[in-house]
Amino acid sequence: MSDPRPNLVRRTPFPESVSRAVVTPLQPSVVYASPDPDALDAQYEGRAQGYTYGREGHPNADVLAQMVDRMEGGTGGIITGSGMSAVTATLLGLLSQGDHVLGSNQLYGRSLRMLTQDMPRWGITATLADPTDIAAMEAAITPATKLLLVEVVSNPTLRVADMEGIERLARERGLILVVDNTFTTPYGFPAFERGADVVIHSVTKLLSGHSDVTLGYVLARDAAQRKAIYDTNVTLGLTPSPWDCWMAERGLYTFDMRFERVQANAAALADAVAGHKAVEAVLYPGRPDHPDHNRAGALLGPNFGNMVSFRLHGGRSAANALTRAAPMVPFAPTLGDVGTTLSHPASSSHRGLTPEGREALGITEGFFRVSVGCEPLDLLVRDFTAALDAAA
Numbered sequence: 476m477s478d479p480r481p482n483l484v485r486r487t488p489f490p491e492s493v494s495r496a497v498v499t500p501l502q503p504s505v506v507y508a509s510p511d512p513d514a515l516d517a518q519y520e521g522r523a524q525g526y527t528y529g530r531e532g533h534p535n536a537d538v539l540a541q542m543v544d545r546m547e548g549g550t551g552g553i554i555t556g557s558g559m560s561a562v563t564a565t566l567l568g569l570l571s572q573g574d575h576v577l578g579s580n581q582l583y584g585r586s587l588r589m590l591t592q593d594m595p596r597w598g599i600t601a602t603l604a605d606p607t608d609i610a611a612m613e614a615a616i617t618p619a620t621k622l623l624l625v626e627v628v629s630n631p632t633l634r635v636a637d638m639e640g641i642e643r644l645a646r647e648r649g650l651i652l653v654v655d656n657t658f659t660t661p662y663g664f665p666a667f668e669r670g671a672d673v674v675i676h677s678v679t680k681l682l683s684g685h686s687d688v689t690l691g692y693v694l695a696r697d698a699a700q701r702k703a704i705y706d707t708n709v710t711l712g713l714t715p716s717p718w719d720c721w722m723a724e725r726g727l728y729t730f731d732m733r734f735e736r737v738q739a740n741a742a743a744l745a746d747a748v749a750g751h752k753a754v755e756a757v758l759y760p761g762r763p764d765h766p767d768h769n770r771a772g773a774l775l776g777p778n779f780g781n782m783v784s785f786r787l788h789g790g791r792s793a794a795n796a797l798t799r800a801a802p803m804v805p806f807a808p809t810l811g812d813v814g815t816t817l818s819h820p821a822s823s824s825h826r827g828l829t830p831e832g833r834e835a836l837g838i839t840e841g842f843f844r845v846s847v848g849c850e851p852l853d854l855l856v857r858d859f860t861a862a863l864d865a866a867a
Contacts, residue, residue, distance in 0.1 A: 499538050501721045505529040531709050535720035542727050543682065543692050546661035547674055551701050552694035553708055554720060558657060558677025559585050560713035561691030565653055565673055566622070568707035569700060572598030575619035579606040579636060581629030581836060582655070584824040590624070607767060609640030616644075622651040627666075627774065628658040631820045631844035632837055633758045633784050635767035638774055642670035651700070657681075658810075662734055663778035672696050673704075680811030681781065683726035684733055688719035733813060733849060737781035740815075740855060741847040745783045747856045753793070753867035755841070758784040781848075782810065787841030793866045794819055794841055800865030801858050810846035815855060818844045 507526040509515045517523035526533055536554040544552045555561045566589070570576065578590045580603035590601035604615040606625050623645050625636050638654075645652035654671040656664060657680050666674045676682060678690035691713075695701040708714075745759035757764075760771035761779030771779060787793045798806040798817065805816045808823035818824065820838050833839070847855070 499535070499721065499724060501717060502534045503717045504533070529717070530712055530714045533717055533720075535717040535724070536715050539678075539690075539720045539724050539727075540692065542724060543661075543676065543678070544694065547656075547694055548661075548665065548667050549674075549694045549696065551698070552692055553701070553705050554678070554715045555691035555693065555708055555713045556715050557689045557713075558583075558675070558679055558691040559589075560708070560711075561675045561677070561693040562586055562589065562624075562655070564704050564708040564711065564713055565675060565693050565695075566594065566599070566624075567597075567711070568704040569622060569651060569673075570594075570599050573619060574599050574621040575617050576601040577612065577615050577620050577623045577650070578603050579625045579629065580604055581606065581632055581634055582624065582626055583630045583657075584820070584827055586624070586655070587825075588827050606636035606641065607634055607770075609637045609644060612637075612641060613644055616648055616650075620648070620650060622653060624653045624655070626655045626658060627664045628760065628771075628780060628782070630658060631782075631784055631818065631824065631842070633760055633765070633780075633782055635760055635765075635771045635774065637770065638664075638669055645672075646670065658780055658782060659775065659778070660730075660734065662731075663775050663780060667696060669774075673700065678723050680809070681734070681737075682730060682811070683723040684730065684811055684813050685722070685726050686807075686809055686812040686816075688716075688722045688726070690715050690719050690723055734778075736849045737847050738778060740849070740852055741781045741783050741845075742779065743852050744845070744847055744855055744859065748783075748785060748859055748863060751860070751863045751867070753787055753789075753797075753863040755786045755788050758786075781846060783845045783847055785843055785845070786837070786839055787843070787863075787866055789866065790840035794843070797843070797862045797866040801862035804858055804862070810844070812846060813849050815848040815850060816846045818846070820844055 506528055518525040540552040540554050544550050578601055602615040604611045627636055651672045653673040654666040655675045656666050657677045660681055673695045676692040678692050693704055742761050745757050748754055749757040807816045808818050809816055821840050825833055825838055
């Protein structure tokens with residue numbers, strides 16, 4: 476006797492339509508069916524466009540990659556599961572045992588850890604040098620140096636690298652120049668135009684802009700390097716979620732407006748807190764008192780970014796007082812959100828460094844990094860004034 480119930484296991488074909496969706500469809504499928512082995516061969520050999528398995532690529536990742544590609548002025552970008560997975564895929568894809576990396580000494584905390592603690596376990600050594608001092612960078616190069624990793628604006632001290640000197644050094648010495656463009660974004664610093672070989676982003680931050688996705692992006696100028704990075708990404712399973720890609724695409728549609736608003740707010744907030752008695756120093760590349768202000772103007776034009784850092788008089792007690800007095804400004808180790816967030820690097824991003832290592836970078840217990848958002852400026856000034864009053 477046949478079962479009268481309908482067969483719900485077999486997939487129902489997606490409805491055909493002469494119209495198309497305005498919003499990119501979300502495609503969560505992990506696997507894709509091909510008509511026969513010949514068609515599968517054609518896909519793997521590049522004779523036909525198609526998808527096979529989600530770890531190897533999917534439509535939502537490709538749509539997002541193409542959007543960031545247009546911003547960076549390249550083609551073939553790869554979306555990864557996080558910003559650090561983009562760093563990982565790049566380093567492991569392009570380096571081998573015995574190679575040496577020259578890195579900025581003011582990279583993101585986890586990038587510093589990877590270079591100094593993880594890569595040596597895999598037979599790859601690294602030296603860190605001051606990216607604002609081209610002589611120091613050159614002195615750190617060894618015969619084994621293959622790659623140079625730098626952030627244009629450092630996290631969290633907002634120092635501005637000597638990118639003209641670094642690009643020239645990489646070209647003269649035949650090094651792969653990898654630029655983490657997360658802070659500056661493609662609109663602040665056109666990395667490929669300025670000589671980068673590989674560009675990395677934490678899409679989690681200002682590009683997506685809403686603190687609800689975790690993604691990375693990497694694009695290499697050279698096709699062989701792109702393939703090496705892609706293969707490493709697939710092999711290690713640094714796979715982006717279709718949902719996160721779909722959400723990040725949505726965030727990018729408002730990037731232009733957010734980019735302008737957060738920079739204007741950051742410049743004004745930096746000036747507003749600079750004179751407060753609780754503040755020892757303010758760091759913002761757009762201010763004339765920033766140590767790299769002239770270089771920032773030459774590299775970034777008017778796009779000094781949305782990040783402001785400051786150092787309080789006093790230590791941990793002042794830091795605790797400030798965060799408790801600003802409950803509407805989330806104290807959270809992130810940046811690039813549509814709303815302003817406050818970060819304390821000594822207890823978050825750079826806690827892995829020794830106290831002496833943090834002190835050498837100027838990251839004291841009273842050091843804060845502010846990712847400025849899109850709120851009304853008077854609201855921001857009011858909140859920070861009250862918090863600084865409490866810290867004082």
